[in-house]
Every structure is written in C-alpha cells, then in structure tokens.
Amino acid sequence: MKIIRQITILGSTGSIGESTLDVIARHPDRFQAFALTANNNVEKMLLQCQRFRPRYAVMLDTQSAQQLTEAAKATGLNTEVLSGIESLEKVASHPEVHAVMAAIVGAAGIRPAFAAARAGKLILLANKETLVMAGRIFIDLVKQNNATLLPIDSEHNAIYQSLPHHFNGNLTASGISHILLTASGGPFRCAPLASLEKVTPEQACAHPNWDMGQKISVDSATMMNKGLEVIEAHWLFDAPPEKIRVVIHPQSVIHSMVAYVDGSVIAQLGNPDMRTPIAHAMGYPERIESGVPALDMFKVGHLDFEEPDLKKFPCLELAYQALAAGGNMPAILNAANEVAVESFLNKRMAFTAIPAMIKHVMQTVIQEEITTLDDVLIADELARNKARGWLTKLQ
Ligand code: NAD
Ligand code: MG
Numbered sequence: 001m002k003i004i005r006q007i008t009i010l011g012s013t014g015s016i017g018e019s020t021l022d023v024i025a026r027h028p029d030r031f032q033a034f035a036l037t038a039n040n041n042v043e044k045m046l047l048q049c050q051r052f053r054p055r056y057a058v059m060l061d062t063q064s065a066q067q068l069t070e071a072a073k074a075t076g077l078n079t080e081v082l083s084g085i086e087s088l089e090k091v092a093s094h095p096e097v098h099a100v101m102a103a104i105v106g107a108a109g110i111r112p113a114f115a116a117a118r119a120g121k122l123i124l125l126a127n128k129e130t131l132v133m134a135g136r137i138f139i140d141l142v143k144q145n146n147a148t149l150l151p152i153d154s155e156h157n158a159i160y161q162s163l164p165h166h167f168n169g170n171l172t173a174s175g176i177s178h179i180l181l182t183a184s185g186g187p188f189r190c191a192p193l194a195s196l197e198k199v200t201p202e203q204a205c206a207h208p209n210w211d212m213g214q215k216i217s218v219d220s221a222t223m224m225n226k227g228l229e230v231i232e233a234h235w236l237f238d239a240p241p242e243k244i245r246v247v248i249h250p251q252s253v254i255h256s257m258v259a260y261v262d263g264s265v266i267a268q269l270g271n272p273d274m275r276t277p278i279a280h281a282m283g284y285p286e287r288i289e290s291g292v293p294a295l296d297m298f299k300v301g302h303l304d305f306e307e308p309d310l311k312k313f314p315c316l317e318l319a320y321q322a323l324a325a326g327g328n329m330p331a332i333l334n335a336a337n338e339v340a341v342e343s344f345l346n347k348r349m350a351f352t353a354i355p356a357m358i359k360h361v362m363q364t365v366i367q368e369e370i371t372t373l374d375d376v377l378i379a380d381e382l383a384r385n386k387a388r389g390w391l392t393k394l395q
Contacts, residue, residue, distance in 0.1 A: 002029055004030060004031065004032050005099060006096050007020075008037070008091045008097045008099075009033060009035070009103065010037050010091075010092060010101060010103055011104040017103050019274045021033065023282055024282075026291060027289075034054055034097050035094070037112075038058075038060070046075070050077065054079055055079065056079065057072075057080070058084075059082075060088065062084065065082065088112040088115075089111060089112050092112040092115040092116040099122040100122070101126065102126055104127055105129075105215050105216070107334060109129060109130055110129065110130045113130040117142045117145055117147045118145055119145070123142070123147055124278070124281045124282065126152040128229060129334055132231045133330060133334050133379075134331065134373060137371070150281040151236055152274070153277070154274065155182060156229070156256070158254075158257075159181075159236075159256045161268045162258040162268055163258055169238050170238070176258055178242075178245055179239055179245065180245055180247050180256060180258070180265070181226065182246075184207070184250055184252045186221040186222075187206055188221055193311065196352050197350055197351070198350070201214075201347065205217040205221075207221075209252035210272050210274075215338070222355065223308065223315050223316045224316070224318075226319075227316045227322075227333075228319060230320060248308055250306075253270070253300050255268050255270065271293060271295055276292045318355060318358055318359060318362065327367050327368055327370055328370050328376075331376050332382075333358060336387045339383075339387035340358055340387065341354065357387055357391065360386075361387050
C-alpha cells in the first residue's frame with residue numbers, strides 16, 4: 001500500500017503554491033495537504049481549505065486569521081486556523097509532515113524554511129531568497145539535521161536533473177566543467193536601454209513565457225532574478241562563481257544545462273510550466289504526472305542563445321559582486337532589491353532606480369561576516385533602512 005505523504009505548503013495562495021496544489025490534486029493516493037499558509041488572502045485560502053481539507057491553515061496576519069476562523073465555522077470546516085510567524089514555523093516542522101514546499105516570496109520565507117531544516121524535513125525549495133541571504137548557514141543546518149533539499153526553481157531543478165546520478169557535491173570530481181544557467185531575458189530583452197526609464201509595473205510584470213508572482217516578475221525584468229539564481233546555484237551545487245555562466249535563451253524551453261569536461265552538455269527541456277519541477281521534486285525519485293503537456297519540438301522550431309547585456313541589466317553584475325564579497329553582502333543585496341521592487345511596484349520610483357538603489361545600499365553598508373540567522377536578519381533590516389533612506393532623499 002502506498003503511504004500518503006503529508007505536505008505543508010508555505011505560501012499556498014501564490015503562483016507556486018497553486019501549482020503545487022494542482023499536482024497534489026492529481027495524486028490523492030500519494031499526497032495530502034497537511035497545512036496551507038498565506039499572508040492575508042482569506043478568500044483564496046477559504047476556497048483552498050474547502051477543496052483540500054488541510055489539518056491547519058495559517059494566516060500570517062492576525063485579522064485575516066480571525067476572518068478565516070469565522071468563515072471556516074460558518075461553512076463547517078474542520079481546519080484549525082492559526083496565525084503569526086511562530087505558527088508558520090510550527091507547521092513547517094510538525095512531526096507528521098513529510099515534505100515542506102517553501103514558496104513564500106522574499107525574506108519572509110526564511111524563518112519557516114529554517115524551522116523545516118531544523119526538523120530534518122524534505123524541503124522543496126522555491127524560496128531562493130533563503131539561500132541568497134543565508135546560504136552557508138542554511139546548507140549547514142540542512143546537513144546537520146539530515147534534512148533534504150530539492151530545488152523547485154526551474155533552472156536549479158534542471159541542473160539537478162542533468163547532474164550525474166549519485167552526485168556527491170563535488171563538480172570537479174564528477175567531471176563537470178561548468179553550469180549554464182539559462183535566462184529568458186525578460187520582457188525588456190529587446191527594449192532599447194533609453195526606454196527602460198519609463199517602463200510601468202504592468203509592462204515589467206508581463207513576462208513573455210512564465211506566469212509568476214509580481215516580485216519575481218519584476219526580478220526577471222531587471223534580471224536580478226538570474227543574479228539571485230547564480231547565488232542559489234552556488235550554494236546548491238557548491239559551484240564557484242566562475243563556473244556558473246548565464247545564457248540568454250528567449251524561448252525558455254531549455255531550463256538549464258551542465259557542461260562536462262569531455263565536451264558533453266546535458267540539458268533538461270520542457271514547456272515553461274512550474275508543475276514540471278514541482279512534480280519532479282514531489283515524486284522524486286519516481287516520475288509522476290504533472291499535467292504539463294509534452295513538449296512539441298515542431299512548434300518550438302528553433303532554440304536561440306545570446307550573451308547577457310550587463311549594461312542594460314546591471315542587477316546581474318551586482319549579484320555576482322555580492323557573491324564574490326560574501327558575508328552579509330548577499331543578504332544586503334536581497335533586502336535592498338526587495339525594497340526597490342516594492343517601491344517600483346508602488347510607483348514611487350522608476351524601473352532604472354532599482355539597480356541604483358541596490359548599488360547605493362551595497363556601497364554604504366559595512367561588510368561583515370555572518371554566522372547566525374540573527375546576523376542575517378540584522379543585515380536585512382539594516383539594508384532595508386538604508387534603501388528607504390535613499391528613496392526619501394530621492395523624492
Ligand atoms: P507569489 O507572490 O505568487 O506568492 C507568494 C506567497 O507567499 C503567497 O501565498 C503569499 O500569501 C505568501 N506571503 C507573502 N508574503 C508573506 C509573508 N510576509 N509571510 C508569509 N507569507 C507570505 O510568489 P511566487 O511567484 O509563487 O513565488 C514564491 C517563491 O518562489 C519566490 O521566492 C520566488 O522567487 C520562487 N519562485 C517562483 C517561481 C514562479 O514561477 N512563480 C519560479 C521559481 C521560483
Ligand atoms: Mg528560475
């Protein structure tokens with residue numbers, strides 16, 4: 001008899017959360033939603049609870065939790081409603097949970113991801129910000145507690161699939177020369193540099209190939225997403241920066257590649273739909289149906305590749321600099337980027353001010369080593385304050 005695996009989804013109302021529930025719905029004999037969590041979208045959470053009947057629903061926001069409790073009572077739902085960050089940590093580390101889908105957006109995802117690692121869970125990691133902010137500490141924690149990390153980010157999942165079986169964490173010993181991280185180039189790949197000043201949040205969020213949350217959509221438009229992914233790949237595969245090369249591939253069909261010393265390049269291909277990496281990680285090592293149609297090579301027709309334009313997309317360069325600097329710098333980069341993206345989405349500054357704000361914060365914060373999660377959270381707060389200060393002066 002197949003064991004039904006209990007899954008906690010951190011960020012179930014988001015784009016990755018919904019795709020995860022779609023995969024769960026296709027395999028009721030394998031998976032059960034144990035806990036669903038969200039920030040404040042009560043309406044969507046109620047619908048999800050009615051359909052998936054989780055044991056727990058956590059709303060970060062207390063008032064939203066109150067509303068959900070009342071709605072649950074009125075509709076006769078058995079789901080227990082909790083609130084606050086401690087409750088997110090509780091459902092991420094609950095003894096009955098087998099796997100945790102870490103799909104909260106941004107730095108807010110770090111504490112529950114740490115709780116899952118401490119509890120030795122199988123962590124399906126979409127929240128790349130955790131690795132960017134606290135790569136060394138998080139990877140060590142995973143190892144110390146026998147937790148397992150499987151990448152959900154499509155590029156890292158593709159790399160994982162293209163590595164040799166039984167990869168032991170050593171690229172050189174496995175005959176790997178480098179990693180080719182593919183990037184679509186985002187909605188402004190062909191836009192003239194001078195036009196970027198005036199682009200709107202709507203234009204920035206209209207990704208040509210992927211349907212994603214707002215923050216990662218803007219990150220894709222600035223190419224900071226690829227920068228964060230370089231840092232993510234560094235920690236996941238113990239790859240030095242010079243072995244991680246970014247390749248623009250506008251069709252988003254090849255999700256990334258691994259180049260070997262004998263000249264072979266192994267790639268993973270598929271339609272751009274996050275249900276493929278989600279199903280891969282959820283079913284691992286088995287292959288399970290994801291709902292994604294087979295790739296039609298005749299429709300794809302051709303695959304193109306270009307070098308990234310660092311002048312047009314300075315965020316990519318800033319991420320490489322933060323990785324080289326180490327210590328608190330990647331956490332500073334991440335926090336400044338979050339404030340910058342939010343300020344752009346709220347129409348408080350131009351698209352081109354995003355890299356300017358991040359650069360300013362990176363130049364004014366003192367570089368320090370970090371050894372604990374608290375150090376990371378302090379660096380995060382410091383960078384946010386600097387970024388907000390810069391914005392106030394700008395206006
Ligand atoms: P989203 O904005 O669609 O969803 C975010 C989820 O997090 C929502 O459920 C929201 O309620 C919850 N949330 C937001 N702020 C919170 C807070 N302060 N505390 C607790 N919960 C909070 O985002 P998304 O596009 O699904 O992305 C989620 C993560 O996955 C991000 O780290 C992103 O980089 C990564 N990722 C996403 C995609 C994609 O295709 N969407 C691909 C690769 C990686
Ligand atoms: Mg990605």
